[in-house]
Amino acid sequence: MSEQVEKAEQAAQAEQTEQVAVQPPELDGYECLACGYVYDPDKGDESRQVAPGTAFPELSITWRCPVCGAKKAAFKNIGSVKKVSGFRENLGYGFGVNTMTPSQKNLLIFGAMGIAVLFFLSLYGLK
Numbered sequence: 001m002s003e004q005v006e007k008a009e010q011a012a013q014a015e016q017t018e019q020v021a022v023q024p025p026e027l028d029g030y031e032c033l034a035c036g037y038v039y040d041p042d043k044g045d046e047s048r049q050v051a052p053g054t055a056f057p058e059l060s061i062t063w064r065c066p067v068c069g070a071k072k073a074a075f076k077n078i079g080s081v082k083k084v085s086g087f088r089e090n091l092g093y094g095f096g097v098n099t100m101t102p103s104q105k106n107l108l109i110f111g112a113m114g115i116a117v118l119f120f121l122s123l124y125g126l127k
């Protein structure tokens with residue numbers, strides 16, 4: 001194995017552990033099965049004085065859905081609401097973009113934009 005590949009793998013591993021640290025599993029989003037409201041632990045719930053960073057299981061047993069008033073039991077864990085777009089069950093669909101990290105997505109989006117700009121610039125060269 002070449003030294004370069006080894007370094008790249010180490011960097012990838014470091015990135016993975018970093019992501020785990022940033023998004024502990026208990027800070028999962030929870031969706032209200034009655035109305036579709038999603039409790040985002042990073043935001044908390046302003047209407048009921050729930051501080052940002054409060055995990056769903058830590059919410060008071062008397063906490064209700066701020067939209068429809070459903071009990072905590074009516075909520076379903078939908079996984080992280082931050083790291084990937086869409087819900088966990090959707091991750092297998094599409095072109096694999098859903099499982100990409102935000103930085104990878106940025107690279108894809110801005111890479112594609114850069115290519116598009118170069119393409120339009122090349123049209124001026126035709127005149």
Ligand SMILES: [Zn+2]
Nearest residue numbers: 032035065068
């Ligand atoms: Zn609800």
